[in-house]
Every structure is written in structure tokens, then in C-alpha cells.
Amino acid sequence: MKTGHPATYDEVKKIHPLYFNIVKKRYWWFVISLIVVIPGIISLFMQGLNLGIDFKGGTMLDITFNKQVSQAAITDTMKSVGLEGPVQLSNGGTSALIRTEALEEAKRNELLGALQSKVGEYNKASLKEDKVGPAMGQELTRNAFWALLIAMGLMIGYITIRFQFSFAISGIIALLHDVLVVVGLFSLFQWEVDSTFVAAILTVFGYSINDTVIIFDRIRENESKLKRADSYEDMVDKSVWQTMRRSINTVITVLIALFSIFILGGESTRLFSLAMLIGVFSGAYSSIFIASQILLEIKIRTKKSRKGGKAVRAS
Missing domain, CATH: 3.30.70.3400 (Alpha-Beta Plaits)
Incomplete structure (x- = not known):
């Protein structure tokens, strides 16, 4: 890959020996996410979270x-x-x-x-x-809720300014996906939730959006070079694979550190590191397989609505 010159789609395919078309299988990634998220949501409604003394006193x-x-x-x-x-x-x-x-x-x-x-x-x-007392737990829950709302609002504003509103919506949906995965699994298996859990959720928020923005930046760069006959789907797939090594290397490094804390950190940090492990893995998955695919769906559907409902290739 020559510095300063983006690789062609064919070059990207040759560089990655395990290459497969991520974009064309996007509905499979959505199904996998739903398989994980839906049982967690059901569990949240049926049995809630196993709150520690930080929340219930x-x-x-x-x-x-x-x-x-x-x-x-x-x-x-x-x-x-x-x-x-x-x-x-x-x-x-x-x-x-x-x-x-x-x-x-x-x-x-x-x-x-x-x-x-x-x-x-x-x-x-x-x-x-x-x-x-339980009053402290209620205040902690309220503050955590507002922290997440403020973080999402600022991220929407930042991504909209730097990219487009469609990028912001895609990124926030991917972030909500990560939160639901972590919270849902903690509810499903009734792992205890304490104040460190809130810290883990906020950390996952920052980690996940950072990886997503890297991919979005490459999509924006390649999108500006699209020609009328080029496929938007191929461009998104190319962008994801161009950042794949960086994404994999980053997540493996973080997961090794978190797994070490989980095994050696003792009982006091185990649930925090567990929430981080789940969140970081989910964040890497959503950045690669969910956020960019949602962006593609938004672009395609926006094109269809502008063309009077006719199916067209996004470009």
C-alpha cells in the first residue's frame, strides 16, 4: 500500500488473506446482535439488575x-x-x-x-x-443516566460537525448496542452491579466511538473519491478492511490487559474488568460490523426516498 495513495479495492482484498465481504453479509451481523441483545432486554424487564449496595444500600x-x-x-x-x-x-x-x-x-x-x-x-x-442508604444509589443512578445522555448529545454534535448527521446516528446506534449488550448480559446472568459498573459503561462509550470514528474517517475519505459508476457498498467494505489491522491490533491489546486484570486483579476488580471485557469486545464488533453497515443502510434508503422510492445503487 503506497503512502499517500489509497489502495484499490482489489489491492485491499489481496492484502488481507482472510478477506470476506463484510457489507454483503450485513444482515447476518444485525441478526447476531439481535440474538445477544433481545434476551438481555427481556431479562431487564423480567428480573432487572442485581444491584449492589452502592445502589440499594x-x-x-x-x-x-x-x-x-x-x-x-x-x-x-x-x-x-x-x-x-x-x-x-x-x-x-x-x-x-x-x-x-x-x-x-x-x-x-x-x-x-x-x-x-x-x-x-x-x-x-x-x-x-x-x-x-438507598438514596445514594438513586442519586448515582440518576447521575449515570445524565452522564450517558450528555455524552451521547456531545458525540452527536461532534460527529455531525466532523462528518454528517447520518454518521452521528449510526455511531450512536452502535453505542447503544454496546450498552445493551453489557447491561443485558449482566441482567441475564445476574452479575452484581456496583458503582464501578457505571465507570465501565462510560469507558466503553469512549472506546467504542473512538474506533468507530476511525472507520468513519476512512469512509469519508474514500467517499469523496467515488465516481458515479462506483458502488457505495464496495467503498464501505474497502474502508472497513483498510482499518481492519488497526482495529484488531487495538482490541487484542486492550483485551489482553483486561483479561489479566480479570484473572489476577482479585475479587474487587473482577466485575469491573468483566464489564470492560464484554464492552470492549462488543465495541470492536459494533465498530466493524454494525456502525458502518447502519450508515450504509441510511445512505441507501435516503437515496431511494430521493428517487421516488425506486431502488438505486448508493453512490
Whole structure:
């Protein structure tokens, strides 16, 4: 591929040994997305999300032990008294932040007694206890909702100015696809949702639109060189494949890092990294297989409406 000169469609096909026509199979990509998204939406309506104490309220205990302890030991001890929740270690494994359901005094004392006998002695003078009310969870949910709306509004404005409104609509639909995939799977499998989940969703938003804009930029560049007899479909397919190596290399690098965090990061970061893994994979998929294909459909249907409903080749 010569620098400064865009490759022809035939050259793009030869460069990629695994080449196949993505655009002509676009309805298959839409079906695959629906197969993943629809069960998640149904699950959201039927069983909702498994909200953690950040949303529904609960008790947080900050305990400093006299020795290094493990998350597994604390988690097993909590289960022995009928409790569960995330445990975050710090200070070399001597301090633990435990989050669980709202505890009455008797249940709290039972848990502390079990920790002392099964995990190790702790410093009673430094013990901190905080109760989180559901009002905080409602405020967090409201702020997250507004953050997503503001982010979408700014992205629509930015992409419309830089490209066209049709590009903006395609990009936002792809972003909503990624959010529905992550939220739907968390609802379907009832994985716990906490404040880090909101951070993961917002991060996926930024990652996904960045990859999509790269592909859109190449489509815009190639679109300006189209001749009347050229196929818009072939141009979009060519643009996607011209950015394919960059997209694959980026997503593999990010997924390796996230998978390492998921395996080695411990219980406190597992659900965050899981949401990020799903979101980044979905974001890469939607950037390649969904956003550009939706843009193509919009362009084709716009052309049809301008030609009085007659089927024409987009150009």
C-alpha cells in the first residue's frame, strides 16, 4: 500500500488473506446482535439488575487486621454466617473493606466474631463502619443516566460537525448496542452491579466511538473519491478492511490487559474488568460490523426516498 495513495479495492482484498465481504453479509451481523441483545432486554424487564449496595444500600466495614489476610478467607467467613459481598484488600493485605447488606447489631457482631476466630485478630480501635442508604444509589443512578445522555448529545454534535448527521446516528446506534449488550448480559446472568459498573459503561462509550470514528474517517475519505459508476457498498467494505489491522491490533491489546486484570486483579476488580471485557469486545464488533453497515443502510434508503422510492445503487 503506497503512502499517500489509497489502495484499490482489489489491492485491499489481496492484502488481507482472510478477506470476506463484510457489507454483503450485513444482515447476518444485525441478526447476531439481535440474538445477544433481545434476551438481555427481556431479562431487564423480567428480573432487572442485581444491584449492589452502592445502589440499594448496605453496610461497609473497614477492618485492619494484625496480619496479612486473603480475600478468599474473608469471603468464606462471610458465607459461613450467611452473608456475601465484595471484599477489597489494601495496605499489603492487612486492611479489608467489606461491603454487604444492611446489618443489624447482632448480625454485625456475629460477622466480626467469625472474622476474628477464622481470619485473624483485628484492631478494634481502628474499625470503621458506614451505612449506605438507598438514596445514594438513586442519586448515582440518576447521575449515570445524565452522564450517558450528555455524552451521547456531545458525540452527536461532534460527529455531525466532523462528518454528517447520518454518521452521528449510526455511531450512536452502535453505542447503544454496546450498552445493551453489557447491561443485558449482566441482567441475564445476574452479575452484581456496583458503582464501578457505571465507570465501565462510560469507558466503553469512549472506546467504542473512538474506533468507530476511525472507520468513519476512512469512509469519508474514500467517499469523496467515488465516481458515479462506483458502488457505495464496495467503498464501505474497502474502508472497513483498510482499518481492519488497526482495529484488531487495538482490541487484542486492550483485551489482553483486561483479561489479566480479570484473572489476577482479585475479587474487587473482577466485575469491573468483566464489564470492560464484554464492552470492549462488543465495541470492536459494533465498530466493524454494525456502525458502518447502519450508515450504509441510511445512505441507501435516503437515496431511494430521493428517487421516488425506486431502488438505486448508493453512490
